[in-house]
Amino acid sequence: MAIVLGSNRYGKAENRVVRIYRDTGRHTIRDLNVSTALRGDFARAHTDGDQADVLPTDTQKNTAFAYAKEVGIASPEEYAVALGTRLLEAAPRATGAQVRVEEYAWDRIPVGEDDQGDGGGHDHSFVRRGTEVRTCVVTVEGRGDGREVQVLSGMEDLVVLKSTGSEFRGFLKDRYTTLEETTDRVLATSLTARWRWAGAHVLDGGTDMDAGYASVRQTLLSTFATTYSRALQETLYAMGRAVLETHQQIAEIRFSAPNKHHVLYDLERFGLDNDGEVFLADDRPYGLIEASVLRDDAPDAGSAWTDVRAFL
Amino acid sequence: MAIVLGSNRYGKAENRVVRIYRDTGRHTIRDLNVSTALRGDFARAHTDGDQADVLPTDTQKNTAFAYAKEVGIASPEEYAVALGTRLLEAAPRATGAQVRVEEYAWDRIPVGEDDQGDGGGHDHSFVRRGTEVRTCVVTVEGRGDGREVQVLSGMEDLVVLKSTGSEFRGFLKDRYTTLEETTDRVLATSLTARWRWAGAHVLDGGTDMDAGYASVRQTLLSTFATTYSRALQETLYAMGRAVLETHQQIAEIRFSAPNKHHVLYDLERFGLDNDGEVFLADDRPYGLIEASVLRDDAPDAGSAWTDVRAFL
Amino acid sequence: MAIVLGSNRYGKAENRVVRIYRDTGRHTIRDLNVSTALRGDFARAHTDGDQADVLPTDTQKNTAFAYAKEVGIASPEEYAVALGTRLLEAAPRATGAQVRVEEYAWDRIPVGEDDQGDGGGHDHSFVRRGTEVRTCVVTVEGRGDGREVQVLSGMEDLVVLKSTGSEFRGFLKDRYTTLEETTDRVLATSLTARWRWAGAHVLDGGTDMDAGYASVRQTLLSTFATTYSRALQETLYAMGRAVLETHQQIAEIRFSAPNKHHVLYDLERFGLDNDGEVFLADDRPYGLIEASVLRDDAPDAGSAWTDVRAFL
Amino acid sequence: MAIVLGSNRYGKAENRVVRIYRDTGRHTIRDLNVSTALRGDFARAHTDGDQADVLPTDTQKNTAFAYAKEVGIASPEEYAVALGTRLLEAAPRATGAQVRVEEYAWDRIPVGEDDQGDGGGHDHSFVRRGTEVRTCVVTVEGRGDGREVQVLSGMEDLVVLKSTGSEFRGFLKDRYTTLEETTDRVLATSLTARWRWAGAHVLDGGTDMDAGYASVRQTLLSTFATTYSRALQETLYAMGRAVLETHQQIAEIRFSAPNKHHVLYDLERFGLDNDGEVFLADDRPYGLIEASVLRDDAPDAGSAWTDVRAFL
Structure with missing residues (x-):
């Protein structure tokens, strides 16, 4: 019997990278929270305190900010693929890089009568949208021609x-x-949802990741709205x-969905009807429903979900 | 020298009241977090443990939910005035009632091609807007004809x-x-902002509080957008x-505004220009700027601001 | 009628100052969250964008860190008095400085058999205590001989x-x-509690502020423990x-105390007794009881409580 | 190609169960946050909206509270095993039950001179310790003699x-x-740490889980204290x-450990030495180091880690 090092990884978490595009007077903004992690053969750092194979987390941070300029942020996914690829190149003993991004x-x-539409609004003044957070998790393994890339996109806290x-x-x-039955x-x-793209080649032209996010989001919302529900499942x-x-x-696609209970408040005690009108929105406990839906011929997920919180 | 009871108040905080209007198939929703507090002569409860003057916080909770049905929630302000008036009537030793509301x-x-506009969207399915929280604080003193009402409206966390x-x-x-100077x-x-209405009579017809909120919000946003800033002050x-x-x-109107620092990231070290493009959004510390603006002939505020967090 | 600037203040909030004393091999640590604010005549900054009277919040931050070395942190209160005095000196148009401190x-x-006692434990390795946060708010007005100092000490989140x-x-x-009556x-x-010291001269020798905090804390705890309660008031x-x-x-002394409800769970439905044994600890709503106790000959509080959250 | 249901589970999260033992005048308290989840063949609930196989999350909540009385809470682990076993029995289509517990x-x-020691303190008045949260995750699969149980114990937020x-x-x-090198x-x-017990038989007598927790905690603390660190790894x-x-x-055992950076504040600019004395405690970003250590002959983990956050 011996005591040995098992799986491990390390990186810099929650780099708050804000990128302003100001090539014209009409600025655009990408506001990210970026976390990186490297996996691989880092045994010496653990057992001998030898850092020769360790690319410092401080360097990973610098790279995250530098890449916001060097490669830019066309989408969180494209930025994350570039950053993960770079980190793997810079750390020879690493076998995998994971980049997690949250976007706000x-x-x-809006600043005028005609400014309410899509094309309107101020050139360089913004208000935070503040609904759900868009996410992605990109895993890169291998280098050069042997590079394998997995891309998960998703969202957190879309409240419906x-x-x-x-x-x-x-x-x-x-x-x-x-519990009484209710109709x-x-x-x-x-x-919270995460979906896996069938191949990283979605990034090679074909797919506009921002449009893809908007389309999935709208599909989720409209299906929620128009489907009669016999259970959250x-x-x-x-x-x-x-x-x-x-x-x-x-x-x-994988979901984690707390059932946020709205309890009908008992108003009969005060001589009042309450036919589905007044509720107490309860905090805890809550139901927690988690499920995945997939194609039966989906390509192998590889390391896409390794150490990713799919279910809470 | 004697040791005596000083100012005091008590109530039920954070009642999560959700009111659905379902008179037609097209539902509407008001989603509130309601806190109540009573001030007055409650010395016996403190010094003798005698509760005869104390309307329990549990009763205040029941009243908050019952009033969501009995008087409804035309606006947070109108609901709060009615609730505060009732609590004061129910507790004879109270001299003042304060009702604080946050609205989500x-x-x-949107569920169809033509559903993006103001009149569209699903009849009974909703998505949380998730930007700022709308607030109000209503103070009621006196009963019947001698009743005095103060109304503060406001918002928290409008991020711009x-x-x-x-x-x-x-x-x-x-x-x-x-610190280096910057242009x-x-x-x-x-x-965070709170504004005081000149008289509670704003509620007596005249003023549509939902429209008033929207109008103040748009004024704040468009002024922020279009004013060149030499300081947050x-x-x-x-x-x-x-x-x-x-x-x-x-x-x-009173403001509390953290200066959320965006620090230009030093990319020169890597041979990269960074002309206002890549920033680190820092958490702490932050500047905190607080100020009030008023009319020099504003009517007396009375108890409007008593124990209200105007400044953080 | 004119529109005018009202009360205002500004400063740097939440400077996370950590001071290690390492004069001997046995280190000590003071871990603070420091916020500063200046009040005074800063009208030009607001109305004209002229910063000539404004000591930047960045400078206030630098001073907070420098003073952790220059004057040290004998106690949060003594450090705050020194810092507030300095800020007032550095900003001629300021009339008052407020320094708020939270201490962790x-x-x-403990690292050995005999290490559990007061004198034991490791020389330079520490574990966060993690109970309540100690606080102080110091207000300084006037300069030199005319200086007036008010000192509030306190705590947040002592959970009992x-x-x-x-x-x-x-x-x-x-x-x-x-609600049913219960025995x-x-x-x-x-x-949350804050107490006001009768005079800032408590700091001039006489009072050991760390010992004072420990003594008030123990008085609060033992009184809570040994007093039969007919109400939280x-x-x-x-x-x-x-x-x-x-x-x-x-x-x-002023208190703000949420009544954290523990609801007896109904187990009779399952044929089980529940004589005060199984409770659901509820989140919201909660009672909120706030009260102050004072000497009837207490010296005037001056600006001690201005813009301080005494009640929540 | 077809679209199919993948892995799924459901349960009631964050039941705040408080159990008071009051058999004598000297009470004891166990304060838990309990989450349950069932896995198995629940396809009909997802695809057809048929709930015939679904034990409601409300029932799971009731069972969590009832079991706090019926079986009691000798330790979080023993309680969780009993609760998981029961839920599996009550839901025939379930193949696995997971119970997660956090304990505060x-x-x-302390109320007297002689009350500081282990045997002292008040009979029924308590103060929250407030350091780390103790955790466990128990997985039960199979029924009766074929029952398999996996037990993870752990902690969150032990700040050192x-x-x-x-x-x-x-x-x-x-x-x-x-980054510059530093000595x-x-x-x-x-x-955050989680450790897996070699067999559930640890619960069958042999092991006192409360003592086991205290022992692991002290081993972690004293090793942290006395080990010279060449890296957090x-x-x-x-x-x-x-x-x-x-x-x-x-x-x-598995660890997730944010490297909470303490940045030496540059005081040379003000003519002050700063030889490891004044630091800014930074919030974000932070290093995140994650590692596992195991026996090379450890028994198979089975489903112990399925959908458990080992790494953040």
């Missing part, structure tokens, strides 16, 4: 609610079951299925 | 950024000053002045 | 719980009251009274 | 700091490297190795 969206501030069109009944019961309830969740499955049906380049 | 906004989920049009120079220097920087803040003053000039019913 | 406590890591010895009954009832309940709170008053009775230099 | 520690309030005895040098350099720095982290490996050497029943 900004809207132009249906005020009707949701039921929950016909469920399994045991001696601890007290009309509020259904609300704060959705059914709703998630329908949302995942809709995304795969309409996006041939996506191989699978 | 929801948008209808200018990528140019901001400078900082000509400042006072001492032996600890190392072009990023200016960003997460704005100057920008805040301009924003406050613009609100007072365009809203005659507002007596004063 | 560290314990020495009684599993019995607490009741709540005999309260006022109205049509919305449904035995769990009482829990996360205490009564408990807070008893705690405040005990502090004033045992600390002659303290003029007043 | 409380100390008795060394003010010397740490260096970082000899590292790999590239064109983006600007003396502050090393600080907020440790080396420190983590030494800590893991020490735990495995002194605890034969532990098969492996």
Whole structure:
């Protein structure tokens, strides 16, 4: 019997990289939170304190900021692929690089009568959109021609609610079951989703990642809105299925969805009706529903999901 | 010398009241976080443990939910005035009631080609808007004809950024000053503001509080966008002045604005230009600028600001 | 009628100053979060964008760090007085300086059989204590001989719980009251307290501020533990009274105490007794009880409480 | 090609279960945050909206509270095994149950001269300890004699700091490297660790899980304190190795450790020395070092780590 080093990785987390494009007077902004990690043979650093193979996390930080200028941020995914590729080149003992990005969206501030539309808004003043956070996780393995790239895109905290069109009944019961069946309830969740692109070649031209994100987001929202829900599980499955049906380049999608309970407040005690009108929005506990939907011929995921929080 | 009870108050904080209007198939939603507090002569509860004068915080909670049905939520301000008035009536030894409300906004989920406009979106499915939180603080003192009402409206965490049009120079220097002057920087803040309506009579017809909020918000945004900034102080003053000039019913406005520093990342070390393009968004420390703007003939604020966080 | 600038202040918030004393091999550590603010006549900065009177917040930050070395941190209070005095000297148009400090406590890591006692533990390795945060707010006005200093000490988030010895009954009832009276309940709170020292001269020798903090803390804890509670109000008053009775230099104390509800879980439905044994610890809403206790001959508070969050 | 349901699970998250033992006047308290999840064949709920196989999350909540009374909470691990076993029995289509627990520690309030020692303190008044959170994750698969149980114990946010005895040098350099080597720095982290017990039989008598936790914690702390650090990687490996050497029943341990940077503040600009005395504690970015240490003959982990956040 011996005691040995197992899996390990290291990097710089939460680099807050803000990139302004100011080539013309009409600026654009990309606002990212970037984390990097390297995997590989770093045993000497652990067992002997020898740093000769270790590219410092400080260097990874510098690279993250430098690449925001050198390669730019056409999309979080394209930036992450370039950054991961570079880090792997710079650290010969690394076998894999993972780059995780969160992006915060900004809207132009509307400043005139005709400024409410898509083309309007101020040239260099912005207001944070503040809804969901867009995410991506890119894994790069191998170098040069042997390079393998996996791309996950996703979102956190897309908060949605249906005020009707949701039921929950016909469920399994045991001696601890007290929940009453309902044919009309509020259904609300704060959705986290990640989807895997079938091949990194989506980045080689073909796919506009910003447009892809917007399209998946709209598919998720409209399916949530228009699907009658007999359980959050059914709703998630329908949302995942809709995304795969309409996006041939996506191989699978995973969801983590807290069921944010809205409890009908008992107003009968005060002589008042409450027919689905007044609710207490409860914090804890919450249901937590997690599911994945995939193509049965999806290409192998490789290391795409390694140490990625798919389920919470 | 004696030891005595000083100022005191008590109530129920953070009641998460959600009200759905479902009179037609096209639902609307008001999503509030409601806190109540009573002031007055509650000495016996403190010194003798005698609760005879104390309306329990649990009862205050029940009233907050019941009033969401009984009087409804035409606006946070109108609901808060009704709730505060009721609590004062129910607790004879109370001399003042304060109701604080935070409101979270929801948008209808767009579900079709023609659904992007104002009139569109799904009938009963919503997505959380997720930008700033709308607030109000209402103070009620006296009963019946002698009732005095003060109304503060406001917002928290309206996050805005200018990528140019901001400078900082000509400042006072001492032996600890190392900051360099700049004629072009990023200016960003997460704005908290509260404004006081000149009289509670704004609620008696005349003023549409939802429209008033939207109008103040747009005035703040467009002034931020279009004003060249020589300091955050100057920008805040301009924003406050613009609100007072365009809203005659507002007596004063107070701001608390963290200066969210965006530090130009030194890329020269890597042979790269960085002419205002790549920034590190820093967390702490941050500048904190706080200011109020008012009419010199503003009516007395009474208890409007008592125990209210105007400045952070 | 004119629109004018009202009260205002500015400074650098949340400077995370860590000071290691390493004069001997046995190090000590002071870990602070320091915020500064200057009040005074800064109208030109607001109305004209003229910064000539403005000592930059960046300079305030530098001073906060430099003073951790130059004057050191004998206690948060002494450091804050020195820093506030300096800032006022450096900004001629300022009329008042406020320095707010939060301190995080560290314990020495125990490393041997005989290391559990007060004198033990490692020389330079520490573990964060992690209970309440110690606070102070110091206000300095005037310069030289005319200098006036106010000192508030305090704590945030001292979380305490009684599993019995607490009741709540005999309260006022109205049509919305449904709460049942109880003669035995769990009482829990996360205490925020601030106390005002009768004169800043406490710092001129006489008072050891670290010992003073420890003594007030122990008085609060033991009074909470040993007082039968007929309401959280009564408990807070008893705690405040005990502090004033045992600390002659303290003029007043203010509390903000959320009543963290522990709801007895209904287990009868499953044929189980639950005689005060199993509770759901609820998040929101919570009662919020706020009170102050003072000497009737307390010296005037001056600006001690200006823009300080005494009540939440 | 078809679109299919992939892995999925569901449960009730963050049940705040508080259990008071009051068999004698000297109460004890266990304060837990409990999350449950069931895996198995729940396809019908997803694809057809049929809930016949679904034990509601509300029932899982009721069971979590009922079991705090029925089986009690001898330790988080024993409680979690019982709860997971029950949930699996109640849901025939489930193939695995996972129970995650966080425990918050409380100390008795000291109330007298002789109350500082281990046996002292108040009978029913407590103060939250507030350091790290103790955790466990228990996975149960199979029923009756075929039952397989995996037990992970751990902690979150054990915050430790060394003010010397740490260096970082000899590292790999590239064109983006600007970090200077150092032979003396502050090393600080907020440790998350999880360790896997070699067999669930540890619970069958033999092992006192509370004592086991205390022992692992002390081993981690004292190793951190007494090990000279040439990198956080080396420190983590030494800590893991020490735990495995002194605890034969532990098969492996995994760490996630942010390197909380303390940046030496440049005071030379003000004519002041700063020889390791004044630091800025930075928030973001931070290094993130993750590693596992295991026995090379450790028994198979089975589903112990499935959907568990080992690395952040």
